[in-house]
Amino acid sequence: MNKKFDIVVIGAGLSSLMFLSRYIHNNKNQSILLIEKNKKRNINQTFCIWQGPDLIDIKKLYNLRARHVWNKIRVSYGDENVDKDIAPYSYECFDGNETLTNLLNQCKGKITFRRGLDVKKIKNHKDSVEIITSKGSIKTKYVIDSRNKISKKQYAYAPNLHQAFIGNEIIVEKEKFNPDLLTLMKFSRNKKDIEFTYILPFSKKKALVETTLFAKNPSLNNIQKIHNQSLIKHSKFRSIKKESGILPMILGRNYIDNNIIPIGLSAGMARPSTGYSMMRIAQWINSIENHKIESDNIKRFEFRPNKLLEWFDSIFLTVCYFWPQKAPILFMRLFSNADIKSIIRFMSDAPTIRDIIFIILSMPKKLMIHGLIKKYVK
Template sequence: MKDFDIVIIGGGCSGLSLAYQLEINSKLKGRSLAIIDNRDRYFRDKTWSFWRVNQHDFEDCVIKSWKQFSINSKDGTLYKDCNKYPYQSIDSGLFYDKILNKLKQNKNIYFFKSKNEININSSIVFNSVPEISKTDDKLWQHFCGYEIETDKEFFDEEIMNLMDFDCDQKDSVHFFYTLPFSKNKALVETTWLSTMNNQEEEEYDQQLLDYIKNHLNLKNYRIKYKEVGKIPLFRTSNINNQNLVNIGTAGGMTRLSTGYTFLNIQEQSKYLAKNIEKFRSNKAFKIGTKYEFLDKIFLRVLKKSPKIMPNVFYKMFNSKSEAIINFLSNKSHLGEDLSIILKMPKIVFLKAIFQQK
């Protein structure tokens, strides 16, 4: 088995992002890199969306940016501007192509399908594969989306709908999400925040077909692309050691209250690449204990009182746009935190603070 200086387990968003940062910052000169991933080929399998609160290296992979968004509930609709921090969506296929084309230029970078093919004991190892044990009580964000196309102009491409709670909740938290990429193309997703114990929640196709027909009032369209996924809204059990660092979702880069991960991965990747020479002595890159604490309380409320959550989200977004975006993107200051916390139903959140589990 061959030895490598650096090994990355998992060639998805976080693994490839780190490899890309190592390469473009000339950190692989004189070093060999092995990337372990079992896929046969790369193609568009996800759409990553986020508020652009800081620069990233993948503007050329962005499908669309929006400076306006809406939140729907059964009680009304909020219309918000996000001029300073536009909402962006990235095509994972373009992302993969960009990174792989760059990595192929370095003959010291190798791809393997199994870690059994190489010796990782003497390597610096970055692991992006989360260890998730089976459990019935953990919360997930699970979703399915159709990218649909129409012959006639139908969508308002200047505004995206972040959350539409005017739908069947099934004793969980459920919303739809519409990203209009053009006047005749949009991604429509059904999204659940739940323990995934109700099989009816996973009847995604029926939910999407019904929503497009009866809520969007769209009859004639073509489904061009479909994506399905789930994000753990809990910390996985991966353990760091002297020679191994967990990255991406495995390394705590998912914001638990939102599922946002992409920009956190980019920041972590830049940090690790910059400090690769001080690998063992460096502090771990983290989202922040403040957000870990607040998200834990928020998810306790969500799990125990799902029926109130559409109203909770609606109240959260009825704040200054910059404040709520900074809060959801780990960039908020104390004043912004307080402006959002004070909008929450106080008794139920105070009870959650002292809840044991």
């Protein structure tokens, strides 16, 4: 490919496509190439977000259709259930394939898209960037890089946890799910890791049942064993879809390097304490709206998480890392004591100062103070 582009976007995943679907409207005069290593879209993902007052309206802004919306959530541990009516907020889920197809369609005719190009190396030259792919080199002025590249160095220090999960969308023979009530976290006793089941009921007979671990060294093989035990409880079922992943739960991230802008997971767009990224991606895009990528304003495109939330996440992750067996109590306390609206805004990176104060007051104080001391006293 000899043509030189203004911008090359690496990876046709969530962050790139959300970014492009908005960026192209205001910047029609820049030539953009999107490259993706996979020849076919082979994702099995369900993207979920909180929606409601003071949160970015993802459906409206990105022209997306939610697959299911819940207004009631449950968090449980042992025999204790905390059920919350979350209206006027909601928890909404989007089918991954449909979402990415829809976003890509919005870019059609405005960008060039090439599949099957695997980026091997990127070289910064004086007045251009060279991208070396499996099928030759491409020259460009700017690169948006969504590859998930987290270095060993970024993962070297505690609390370096991962969120690892395996989920199956299942259909059961007898009606057993309540499609109005989402199970956000059903904790299990586990001394080493934080373990919970996440259940998205789509109908009385159909649900996504996911086993999640916040762990130091997760192995999907081990999680599969735990997950199989959890699925057996649903007696006669048929699996129609499977998804899995290992997401970083660290504060380290990649920064802009000359004309290369990292985005997505490796740029810190996944919230360290939850692994959710869709809302952070949308917030970043809002923050750069109306700006064109040019050499004199490239730093503007750096993702900068809220410092207070980052600090809070670091204490929370320290607690999860050193005292995983106490984490279920922490979550149960939080969900039963704090105002659910504050929790939702907090988890969506949009808390008010009042929300933060309420969250702090609802946490088990002794445990959080231990986390604070452990973070600063090595």
